[in-house]
Amino acid sequence: MQIKRAAVIGSGVMGSGIAAHFANAGIPVVLLDIPAKEGDDRSAIAKGAVQRLLKTDPAPFMHPKNAKLVTPGNLEDDLALLADVDWIVEAIVENPAVKADLYRRIDPVRKAGSVVSSNTSTIPLGVLVEGQSDAFRRDFLITHFFNPPRYMRLLEIVGGEATRPDALAAVADVCDRALGKGVVRCKDTPGFIANRIGVYWIQTAINAAVDLGLTVEEADAIVGRPMGIPKTGVFGLVDLVGLDLMPHIAKSLLATLPENDPYRAAFREHPVITRMIAEGYTGRKGKGGFYRLNRDGGAKVKEVIDLSTGAYRRSDKPKLESVSTVGRDLRALADFPDKTGQYARRVLAHTLAYAASLVPEIADSIVAVDEGMRLGYNWKQGPFELIDRLGTAWFADLCRSEGIPVPALVEQAAGRPFYRVEDGRLQHLTTAGLYDTVVRPDGVLLLSDIKRASQPVWKNGSASLWDIGDGVLCVEFTSKMNALDGDVMAAYGKAMKLIGDGKGNWKALVIHNESDNFSVGANLGLALFALNVGLWPQIEELVEGGQRAYRALKYAPFPVVSAPSGMALGGGCEILLHSDHVQAHAETYMGLVEVGVGLIPGWGGCTEMLARHAANPRTPKGPMPPIAGAFETISLAKVAKSAAEAKDLLYLRASDGITMNRDRLLADAKAKALELAANYTPPEKVTYTLPGPNGRAALELFLEGFALQGKATPHDMVVCGKLAGILTGGPKADVTQPVTEDQMLALERRAFMELVRTEGTIDRVEHMLTTGKPLRN
Ligand code: NAI
Numbered sequence: 104m105q106i107k108r109a110a111v112i113g114s115g116v117m118g119s120g121i122a123a124h125f126a127n128a129g130i131p132v133v134l135l136d137i138p139a140k141e142g143d144d145r146s147a148i149a150k151g152a153v154q155r156l157l158k159t160d161p162a163p164f165m166h167p168k169n170a171k172l173v174t175p176g177n178l179e180d181d182l183a184l185l186a187d188v189d190w191i192v193e194a195i196v197e198n199p200a201v202k203a204d205l206y207r208r209i210d211p212v213r214k215a216g217s218v219v220s221s222n223t224s225t226i227p228l229g230v231l232v233e234g235q236s237d238a239f240r241r242d243f244l245i246t247h248f249f250n251p252p253r254y255m256r257l258l259e260i261v262g263g264e265a266t267r268p269d270a271l272a273a274v275a276d277v278c279d280r281a282l283g284k285g286v287v288r289c290k291d292t293p294g295f296i297a298n299r300i301g302v303y304w305i306q307t308a309i310n311a312a313v314d315l316g317l318t319v320e321e322a323d324a325i326v327g328r329p330m331g332i333p334k335t336g337v338f339g340l341v342d343l344v345g346l347d348l349m350p351h352i353a354k355s356l357l358a359t360l361p362e363n364d365p366y367r368a369a370f371r372e373h374p375v376i377t378r379m380i381a382e383g384y385t386g387r388k389g390k391g392g393f394y395r396l397n398r399d400g401g402a403k404v405k406e407v408i409d410l411s412t413g414a415y416r417r418s419d420k421p422k423l424e425s426v427s428t429v430g431r432d433l434r435a436l437a438d439f440p441d442k443t444g445q446y447a448r449r450v451l452a453h454t455l456a457y458a459a460s461l462v463p464e465i466a467d468s469i470v471a472v473d474e475g476m477r478l479g480y481n482w483k484q485g486p487f488e489l490i491d492r493l494g495t496a497w498f499a500d501l502c503r504s505e506g507i508p509v510p511a512l513v514e515q516a517a518g519r520p521f522y523r524v525e526d527g528r529l530q531h532l533t534t535a536g537l538y539d540t541v542v543r544p545d546g547v548l549l550l551s552d553i554k555r556a557s558q559p560v561w562k563n564g565s566a567s568l569w570d571i572g573d574g575v576l577c578v579e580f581t582s583k584m585n586a587l588d589g590d591v592m593a594a595y596g597k598a599m600k601l602i603g604d605g606k607g608n609w610k611a612l613v614i615h616n617e618s619d620n621f622s623v624g625a626n627l628g629l630a631l632f633a634l635n636v637g638l639w640p641q642i643e644e645l646v647e648g649g650q651r652a653y654r655a656l657k658y659a660p661f662p663v664v665s666a667p668s669g670m671a672l673g674g675g676c677e678i679l680l681h682s683d684h685v686q687a688h689a690e691t692y693m694g695l696v697e698v699g700v701g702l703i704p705g706w707g708g709c710t711e712m713l714a715r716h717a718a719n720p721r722t723p724k725g726p727m728p729p730i731a732g733a734f735e736t737i738s739l740a741k742v743a744k745s746a747a748e749a750k751d752l753l754y755l756r757a758s759d760g761i762t763m764n765r766d767r768l769l770a771d772a773k774a775k776a777l778e779l780a781a782n783y784t785p786p787e788k789v790t791y792t793l794p795g796p797n798g799r800a801a802l803e804l805f806l807e808g809f810a811l812q813g814k815a816t817p818h819d820m821v822v823c824g825k826l827a828g829i830l831t832g833g834p835k836a837d838v839t840q841p842v843t844e845d846q847m848l849a850l851e852r853r854a855f856m857e858l859v860r861t862e863g864t865i866d867r868v869e870h871m872l873t874t875g876k877p878l879r880n
Contacts, residue, residue: 104216104269106277110135110188112178112205114152117222118194120252123156123163126172127253127689127747128281128763133184138177149175163253165689165745178208185213190274192246194222197355199230206231210239218270220246224298225355228263228291240265246274247295248284249479250344254690256765257478258284259295279544283689283763285478292465293359294352296472297479299465300486302352304454306369308337311449312410313373315442319393319407320421325447329426329436331483340480342392346376347385365457375413384408394418433492437501451489452505455498458486459510463534469512469521470531470541487521487531495520527556548770550579550617560601566594568601574610574780575773576602585618586626587674589645592652605661605783611776612656614678615666615769621691624673625649627700631868634859646855649674649706650848653681657707657786662779666772667691668765672742676754677704680711683779683786685759686772687746693754694742698822699877701864704737705855709829710847712736714789715753726794726838727801730830734802738823740877790841793832802827818863818880825854 110133111122118134125132139147153175156163164170176184185191191213195205202221213219219242221231232240244262249255258278262271278284289295294302312322323336335343353370360366379385379392386392395415397404407418425443429435437448458472466472473485482489490498496518502509512521515536522531523538529552530538543549550569559567565582578594580587602609625645633642656663656678665679668688676693679685687693695704695712703709716722716729735741736752743749746761760775762768806823809815815823828834829850832842858864863880870878 104189104218104273106130106189106218106273106281108132108188108190110185110191112136112191112193112209113195113222114149114175115194115196117248117250117252118192119152119156120163120250121192121194121222121248122152122173123169124248124252124282126169127165128277128283129172130277130281131172131174133174133176133181133188135176135178135181135184138179145180146175146177149177161251161254162744163251165253166747166751169747178205182209182212185209185217188214188217190218190220190277192220192222197223197225197351199226202226202231203234206235206239206243210236216242218242218244218274220244220274222246222248225293225352225359227293227359228261232263232265237265241267242270244271244274245291245295246278247289249297255479256283256285257297257475258282258286259289259297259475259479260286261289261291261295263291279764280767281763283765285474285764285766287471287475287478288466289471289475290465290467293356296465296475298352299356299461300454300458300472300476301480302349302356303366303369303457304450305337305341305349306353306366306371307453307457308450309341309373309376310369310371311446311453312338315446315449316411317442317446318421319410320418321423321443322446324421324423324426325436325443326450329429329431329433329447330451330489333481338393342386342394345386345388346392347380347389349376350380365453365460369453373410375408375410378413379408391415433489434494434497437493448501449505451493452498452501452507455486455490455493456502456507456510456513459490459512460508462512468531468533491520491522494518524555528552529555544766546770547766548773549766550577550615550769553577561594561597563590563593565590568594568598571613571769571773573773573777574608575613575776576609576611577613577615577769579616580618580622581616582626585616585620585622585675586628587622587624587649587678588626588629589648592648595652595656599655599659602659602661605659605780609661610780611662611664612659613664613666613769613772613776614682615772618669620669620675621667621671622675622678623670624675624696627868627872630859631865631872634865634868639856639860642859643852643856646705646852649677650852653678653707654844654848657681657683658788660783660785662776662783664772664776664779666762666768667693668768672696673704674706674708677706677708677711680708680715680754684775685755686768686775687749687755687759687761688765688768689746689761689763690765691746691749692742692744693746693749693752694740695737695754696740696742698738698740698819698826699867700871701818701822701861701867702858703822703826703829703851703854705851707848707851709733709737709826709851710791710844712753713791713830713847715756717789717791719753726792727798730793730798730802734823734826734830738806738819738826788844790843791832791847792838793830793836793842794838795832795836796834797837798831799827802831816879818861818867821861821863822858825858829854 109125111118112135114136122132122134134149136148138145247259275286278286319338327334327336393408397406405418406415425439469487476482476485495516499509529541533539561568567579569577571577662683664684665682666686671693697704712733716732722728749755762771833850867878
């Protein structure tokens with residue numbers, strides 16, 4: 104079966120977010136809620152939800168125009184709309200009787216063979232289908248999205264005894280390819296995988312902090328980064344989710360978990376927290392939670408709850424000897440002879456033992472459990488991967504010393520790791536105690552798998568070249584934060600040599616990596632060092648070398664396809680502008696942000712943006728409109744908040760591709776590279792018709808207006824003045840004489856070199872490096 108149209112019932116937090124995400128995938132969606140009791144518009148609830156979606160930050164829509172794909176309505180007048188959809192997602196209140204009643208109403212009107220799924224977090228599927236028709240039972244499953252649905256990658260999917268396998272497969276496929284989710288199959292047990300383990304972990308970590316007398320900040324500093332968990336740790340996470348939600352989840356789990364489940368013993372109500380909820384301290388959505396920003400008296404002061412008194416006090420970053428001495432050594436952290444070490448021991452032992460005791464009860468394999476915690480709670484490693492970091496034998500001893508039964512799977516591992524690499528393939532330990540290969544879904548190609556199975560073709564300190572099969576070479580950035588430097592340019596040079604004319608062993612190049620961010624641009628630290636000691640020729644060489652490398656790739660006799668995800672800023676954006684094709688992950692955030700550090704895009708970014716605006720059919724005729732378009736984007740350092748938005752800003756071309764599922768990005772990019780290689784001709788060189796000083800004067804007039812309104816700072820005027828000079832073709836240009844690309848690049852270089860010598864720019868770079876924020880000087 105195919106899923107082309109969808110409906111979501113319930114337009115609350117989850118339902119509206121799920122509907123928005125269907126729209127992001129280009130799937131038309133009906134969004135229904137109960138009829139409004141007041142006012143003339145009976146669909147006001149669902150309509151209001153769509154309006155709210157458009158104002159929510161971070162945005163649930165990848166592009167505001169996606170809102171048009173959502174048709175709001177109400178459950179009395181618009182029920183007939185359900186007859187046209189292939190999949191109905193129910194996301195109404197968490198109450199089995201209310202859900203059952205709704206199912207009985209929609210069953211007769213829905214299309215025969217359409218799928219119905221519930222977004223329930225806690226109600227077993229068996230309970231949900233009680234008393235429903237046989238056809239309904241066959242078409243019913245659970246799809247558990249995480250909040251917010253656009254951004255959280257996990258989708259837990261549960262089929263019942265009666266569920267049609269093809270319905271399950273069709274929904275899983277749409278969730279994976281169209282919605283971009285990491286689909287994890289779970290068994291029909293309370294809380295499925297991620298919340299079952301996550302809620303236990305939260306409870307354990309709070310109990311241990313209270314019992315051992317740790318502060319909130321100390322606890323978060325231990326369970327956060329050192330364990331590969333977001334720095335919100337556990338208290339910060341509860342603030343994010345909402346303190347008030349926790350008692351509901353606990354109640355529901357206590358009602359459904361097996362009698363002997365360890366969560367029952369761990370569950371405890373802490374009077375401080377109960378009081379916080381009663382007083383409205385429900386977390387970030389309310390007036391604060393364990394942490395809050397106190398704005399009293401004008402200044403913003405970060406405060407934190409004292410767990411023993413329940414009063415707020417000023418929050419200080421804790422300096423923990425354990426964390427600073429052990430580095431990434433988790434064993435050393437758990438062995439550290441103070442209460443923070445004791446805390447790490449307790450949380451790790453209880454949480455990981457609990458997780459290990461739940462396979463095969465909640466999922467068939469440890470791989471699903473690890474994936475659930477990685478994608479649902481943003482852990483860098485899942486529980487079994489964490490146990491491997493400690494060593495299974497060491498972990499068994501830890502359980503004994505903490506007085507917890509050693510989980511059967513850990514006993515069975517008998518010192519062997521849960522994961523190993525055999526013949527270059529990742530394997531996992533099964534419940535039968537044997538190793539089995541970790542199988543990727545069809546069409547998923549991961550650089551990490553290639554890296555496990557092979558050696559790089561070539562590498563230096565900042566980049567590696569990998570053979571990704573079928574004659575395609577891949578450049579991976581490996582520098583800290585994927586900052587770009589001379590070594591990255593050298594890697595491009597090496598790739599050019601290896602691929603040659605594209606008719607030998609290699610046919611095409613893909614630029615890709617699996618870091619959170621594709622690249623945040625040039626290595627500013629290096630640049631600042633060079634500025635401070637006046638290494639002007641070296642800086643000039645970095646600029647010129649980058650221009651050479653990017654241009655060489657652009658005009659190479661073979662196709663270059665870039666496949667970014669996350670941030671692609673500055674020089675990281677410029678390489679995308681020079682690629683023949685960009686296959687972008689939907690969550691790619693592109694921007695030429697150089698102006699923020701007092702610079703202009705100097706690796707061909709100004710020139711390429713000008714070309715894009717000139718070539719865009721929507722740009723009005725004449726020399727000035729393309730210039731004004733590029734000027735606006737670069738001078739305001741605009742960053743696209745999705746790949747779809749990057750198309751609006753012309754950072755991406757209409758022909759560039761978007762992949763929703765990050766795990767499918769490399770395969771899509773490789774397929775495109777091979778398609779282009781089959782019949783490749785490099786792009787033609789273009790020239791620019793530019794007005795020179797007259798045009799520059801017009802832009803400067805515009806800038807002065809901004810300055811008068813207080814929107815441009817004095818150094819903005821200097822930087823944007825230089826930008827205006829480049830985009831209008833320099834002092835000698837006039838519309839009768841086309842400006843070549845070489846001349847444009849020379850203008851970029853000159854402006855860049857003039858700017859790096861200004862105090863304003865040096866201050867901006869320094870400020871960015873020390874605070875991570877732009878300086879408005
Ligand atoms: P919510 O309270 O924000 O929204 C519920 C919506 O259902 C409201 O718009 C309400 O008008 C509507 N509704 C109430 N009674 C109805 C009825 N009889 N018929 C039709 N619509 C009705 O709830 P939320 O948080 O969006 O939760 C929805 C479902 O998603 C629940 O099953 C919940 O357990 C689950 N869930 C919630 C998550 C969260 O973080 N909030 C995460 C994952 C799942």
